[in-house]
Amino acid sequence: MNDSKGVLIVDLGTQYAQLIARRVRESQVWCEIAPAKDALATARRMDLAGVILSGGPASVYAEGAPEIPTEVLELGVPVLGICYGMQWMTQTLGGTVEAAGKREFGRTSMRVLDPAGPFAGISGHTVVWMSHGDSVTAMPPGFSVLAESDTCPFAAMGDADRRFYGIQFHPEVSHSVRGREVIENFLYRVCGLEGDWSPQNIVEHQIEKVRAQVGETGEVVLGLSGGVDSSVAAMILHQAIGDRLHCIFVDNGLLRKGESEAVERLFGEHLHMDLTMVDASERFLASLAGVTDPETKRKLIGRDFVEVFREQARRFENANFLAQGTLYPDVIESVAAHGGNTAVIKSHHNVGGLPEDLEMDLVEPLRELFKDEVRAIGRTLGMPSSLVDRQPFPGPGLAVRILGEVTPAQVALCQEADAVVREEIEAAGAHHTLWQYFAVLLPIRSVGVMGDARTYEQAAAIRVVESLDAMTADWAHLDHELLARISNRIINEVRGINRVVLDISSKPPATIEWE
């Protein structure tokens, strides 16, 4: 088990549990997340230095509101309650919580009255982000007020003796200007943590977890795409179980131009482990014949991937495990497909697209992490920039960038247009600040004139975005000369496309991929 001191985050149904965890990790402190029912067991297993109670959609006084075992207040460690967490502490310790006359959502100016505990070094007015309809109307005995806002007399409160703190705002969102300091103060000053947790620790912790899950003799089949996530996952697994790891690269016929060769080369140079290249392009393209609905495409691709992995697993005696480079954002967007409460945006092939009867246990060492954290781990493991800084490429590949039916001819068109986008952007050195840059093939045709002859061909869209973690994204304002070169080259070189358009939509409300 992990022997680092850390904090427990109790998830009370918030959208932000992972964001809180991420802020804690950014402060170089180890943490685990548990739902209320598992909070005590997790706390007792950890070398616990503090507890953070998250926000949540329920009202503490309503029937069926999440109940936290009151023992978490008797563990002898500091407790920070955020929003619902604060309200629960208030009610449990003898204060009162009521539906407020005025609800508060979004930016709020808060006044720090007492720069104690989590507010050390913060005074006067500061902008915080609020999202609540209930408020504390009387603090429990022993607490004093630390901050107030116009509509919220107890925006923050604390009991320094017991080291209990409650805050009504959300320090984890970036709109809370000094939120990071509030979290760091809690971790460093109140809990007395050092901030010595690092990507190297994450690797060590995951290696132990993999060993515990897979056992002494289990073998693992890992889907390796050549992307950052699966490559980092492969390195962690290889360190954990050595040659009981079998990497499988699937050519699903939906890859970018030259991708198979590039992956084989990269792999040979940098990752020295067992790799099998499987050409399954006919199977995937046959499944997709006649299919135009985006979610159906994704589900078929998820199923075909798993069939290939299962077939490959049969080559080994003990391969009951399937490893993938799944990240936290993949999970959030597909989660309702797995019974969560949030909406399904799209079924990522590796999460929502998995068949129900998987017949293998999943090994996903990066499932709680965001991309930039995975990149940091990759660097720590000595991966070259050519691998770590690659733009993400989705497993369903060009199938979600070819609107309408996916045929070999459409794949070829999309590949050619995409290759031009990549070449020109990389030649201009513009890719360093971009999250993704690619071409989308549209199913519409329009009229053009080429060499005095009429053309009636398809259109391609250029999609170029900036993002930190793919949860939100802005379209990139590329240099017009660069755009002109891309457009000219696609129209001149790719026969079948006579028009190029630029996608100027942000996420939300659009998504990065078109399907």
Ligand SMILES: Nc1ncnc2c1ncn2[C@@H]1O[C@H](COP(=O)(O)OP(=O)(O)OP(=O)(O)O)[C@@H](O)[C@H]1O
């Ligand atoms: N062509 C493929 N062959 C085998 N496994 C794949 C393939 N494409 C995707 N996968 C599996 O699906 C997972 C999710 O794909 P995803 O594209 O999110 O990650 P990645 O390819 O590893 O990294 P990146 O985001 O940089 O592209 C991968 O980590 C990998 O396990």
Ligand SMILES: O=c1[nH]c(=O)c2[nH+]cn([C@@H]3O[C@H](COP(=O)(O)O)[C@@H](O)[C@H]3O)c2[nH]1
């Ligand atoms: O491995 C993956 N399997 C998928 O099914 C999938 N769908 C989208 N993506 C990638 O996820 C990020 C967010 O994409 P969207 O804004 O289109 O939802 C972007 O980086 C997308 O490229 C996927 N990756």
Ligand SMILES: NC(=O)CC[C@H](N)C(=O)O
């Ligand atoms: N974001 C929250 O934790 C909200 C808590 C509670 N439901 C309220 O509206 O006050």
Ligand SMILES: [Mg+2]
């Ligand atoms: Mg990928």
